[in-house]
Amino acid sequence: MKKVVIVGGGTGATLLANTLDRRRFAVTVLSNSAVHVFQPALLYVAFKHAAADVARDERRLLARHVRFVEEPVTHIDLPGHVVTTGGGRRYDYDYVVVATGVRTDPSQIPGLSDVNEEFGDYHTGVAQAQKVWARLDAFRGGTIALGQSSPIIKCPPSPVEGILLAEELMRGRGLRDRTRFVFFTPYPRPYPAEPMNQIVEPILRARGIEIMTFFDVDRIDPRARTIFSIEGEEIRYDLAIVIPPFVGADIAYEPASVRDANRLIITDRQSLRITGFDDAFAIGDATNLPTSKAGVGAHLEARVVARILSGERAAFDGRTHCPVDLGGGLGTFVIGSYTAPVVKYPPGRLSHLMKAMMARIYWLSLRGTLEPVFDWYFARTDPHRLSRTEPANRRAA
Amino acid sequence: MGANETMRTIVDSRGSSCPGPITDLAIAYRRAKVGDEIELWATDPGVKPDVRAWAAKTGNEIVSVEDQPDKIVVVRVVKR
Structure with missing residues (x-):
């Protein structure tokens, strides 16, 4: 039996744990939370007041033969093959798979923590998404500004989805005439990939949404209700839904060089191995792969790793x-x-x-x-x- | 390296189709200091007009754009 330690408790971790052959692998999943959130639902919690089935208990999602430990991992020693938790417990392994995702980090932008506190956001968790709904529900007119504050984002379509659903909501409530919508993005166009932008931008324009491109958020003044860009532009808002920057998990690595400046794991694009290690893999949002951070990536990457561990030839195609x-x-x-x-x-x-x-x-x-x-x-x-x-x-x- | 020295950063965005090389450039730009050079490697041909538009908007200079034999576009921008 080979010992596999999977760090994380989201889409990639769960699917991988459940699909590894139980006769060949003893699988342990270590996660800082037993609450598994279906993250795409946060969009609907925020903009449509959805409530049903957003989160489930991770222990009930894992197959019975998988060992689950709810403990935060603090250190991963790749040459020594040891994962250490905050409680000081050590888990040795034959293979380790890092599936720790990313978390929001509003502290990178001055003023953003206050803005997220006041208006919520739909990438951090259920409570923050519910706050977005509460603010939209109470809104009676003015300027709604929505956009991402950093080029690194979980789910690249989510900013466009958010503003379109907000516009639809206000139209349905008869408040459209009293509401100005401003969509800001650090990219040259509303959707960064041009072919998709050809679909998205005309829809935004048809719905009367103002678009500010190359708007790289520098700081926000919550008292003056103004967002400032690095390039010197400003947006005055009454309600701001600002998607925070994202960073990798707070885990120390040996060697530290396997992570980039955003704490993302430097991962081989095809084999999904952590750079320099044959027995360590990274999947999902935690990686620095040049693909969208989204559940589908975690899903497909989990399958590639499962096949490699089973001795098959497999490579991720960046889908x-x-x-x-x-x-x-x-x-x-x-x-x-x-x-x-x-x-x-x-x-x-x-x-x-x-x-x-x-x-x-x-x-x-x-x-x-x-x-x-x-x-x-x-x-x-x-x-x-x-x-x-x-x-x-x-x-x- | 001293705090006042400038750097050349290589951003390897080859193979990136979505969200695309311009996002990698934007990430590197946030981290760059005045005078730094960013070298962007990409396979997406759309990178050329994007980087030109980006440089015009942000007041950066494009040092060179090269089509290399393996279809990789090398673009350098200087943060001013």
């Missing part, structure tokens, strides 16, 4: 497949990979339905039993294939 809620019952997907640029995937009701369906099957998907369905679906929506068959891309080509 992203992120659903985007465009409001009004329309959705699309951001689909790309290391070798395929993002596809221009036309909005439709089916895509919106698929996003809603994923929310329903998420908990079941963590067991790993739906993988044949996912395999079929991901092959059918392969970005190389779509770029040949989608009319929008044929025209662009």
Whole structure:
């Protein structure tokens, strides 16, 4: 039996733990929390007052043979093969998989902690997302500013989704005439990948949302209710939903050089090994891979690591497949990979339905039993294939 | 290295399609000091107009843009 220690308790950690062969691997999952949040639901908690089934107990999501320990990991010694927890317990391993995600860090931007405290945010957790809803619910008119305060973001479509759902909410309440919407982004356009922006930007403009590009947040003055950019521009707001910067988990590593300046794990793009180590892997948001931080990445990467540990040849292809809620019952997907640029995937009701369906099957998907369905679906929506068959891309080509 | 010395940072964004190389450049830019040079490696051809627009907006200078044989675009910008 090989000892596998998985650090983290989210999508990647859970799926990997459940899919490793129990006859060959003794799996221990170490996480600082037993609460597993379905993070995409935070968007709907914040903008649609959703409440149902947002979080479950991690112990009930893991297969019975998996050992779960609710303890924060403080140190990972890669050459020594030891993981140490805050309680001083040590776990040795044959393989370690880091799936610790990222957390929000408003302290990087002066004034942002106060703004997040006042208006909430929809990337930190359920309570913060509920606060966003409470502020929107009480809003009676003025300027709503929404955007990301750092280029590193969990779920790149989420800023656009947030402002579209906020606009839809105010329109539905008859407050649209009294509300100005300002969307700010550090990128050259509302969605950083150009093919997807060709879909998203016209929708934002059609809904009368003002767009401020290259707006890299420098500081916020909560008393003057003003956001300042590095480039010297300002946004005056009445309600600000500002997505905080993200950093990797607060875990010390030996050697320290396996993490970058944002505390993300320097990870091989194909094998998902932590740089310089054959028996250590990183998956999901915790990595520095040049792909979107999203559940689908954690899911696909967990499967690659499971196959490598089982002795198969496997490599991650950088696939992203992120659903985007465009409001009004329309959705699309951001689909790309290391070798395929993002596809221009036309909005439709089916895509919106698929996003809603994923929310329903998420908990079941963590067991790993739906993988044949996912395999079929991901092959059918392969970005190389779509770029040949989608009319929008044929025209662009 | 002293606090006043400038640095050259290499940002390897090859293979990035979403969110894309411009996001990696923006991350490096936040960390850069005046006078620093950032060298961005990318395979996405859209990086060229993006970096030009970004430099114009932020008042940075593009030192060079090169198409290298393996299709990698090398762009250097100087934070002013």
